[in-house]
Amino acid sequence: MQRKEPFRAAIFDRNNVLIEYDFDVAQAFFGPLLPISIFELGDRWQTWGETVGFPATPADETPFWQGFWQHLGDELALSASVVAKLHTFEYVSVLRPFPDARPALQAAKDRGLQVGVLSNFPLATIETSLAATNLLDLVDIAFSSTNIGVAKPNPAAYQHIMQALDIAPKDALFFDDTRIHIDGARQLGFTAYLIDRRQADHDLKTGIINNLEILPTLIDKGTTNFPD
Structure with missing residues (x-):
């Protein structure tokens, strides 16, 4: 089903979604x-x-x-x-961005979405890591669990970035590579996709994607949340 209202934000995990270790x-x-x-x-x-x-x-x-x-x-x-x-x-x-990371963030910005990063990265310099991988200029707000004192899938972690972006869960796409973080986001009402870069193809029926190249389609078409 298509949404009646456009998305207002796209929120991404950092590791294995936007950035990987070299x-x-x-x-x-x-x-x-x-x-x-x-x-x-x-x-x-x-x-x-x-x-x-x-x-x-x-x-x-x-x-x-x-x-x-x-x-x-x-x-x-x-x-x-x-x-x-x-x-x-x-x-x-030793950090490098995935080739599809910057194009995906740019696609979100071009469509008027705010871009957030919410990571369980245990260091406070998440913005430094995004700058070093040439992504920070496309990110409106970035938090690590160390910054905010709470980690996904605790609802307070999601609520922290929601407040910073001034959005409700229904307003945002959410991308993470960890199942329990996706489950936590969906329970709050986000349209959340598990990204598994090892998978051969997308499985949109279950909300799994294997890269971020599909992001413009997800924004433009819109979806409802996925069943458990």
Whole structure:
């Protein structure tokens, strides 16, 4: 069924929807320095954040990273020169946008929609990450769970960005790669699509898409929410 009212906003998750990690770049930097894989490094970083608390503001990120690198150096008995090299790492250097991300955001803006990003990314510098991937200029508002103190699928996370955009759930398209986040959005009344880039094709009957190239069609035609 087509909607009677046009959408006013499109809200996107960040990771695996707009942006992905470039593991080749990460491996090129960390491979010569560490005796562990980049995936174990990621696990240790997550554990560090859960232990000491993820930074709530951009200003908190420098000491957060400094503490992690020193802690890792002590745990792995790394040389001072290696630890010094680790301190030069910028996480945005391993981020890259999907080819369809900027065209999708531009399509939404061209159709008069506000664009929001709502991510469970545990760092406060989500805008920095969007700027580094050449997307920020097309985004009206961006929040990470650290910024707002609550994470999807908690209804308060969705409500936070709704208030910032001055919209109701019925006014917005919502895109995420995590099923429980999509379910949470649909329960509130969003028209929400699960994006699964591994899938061969779209399955619009169940609200699954495999890329953002279809976004203009979803905006122009409109849909109702999908059954559970």
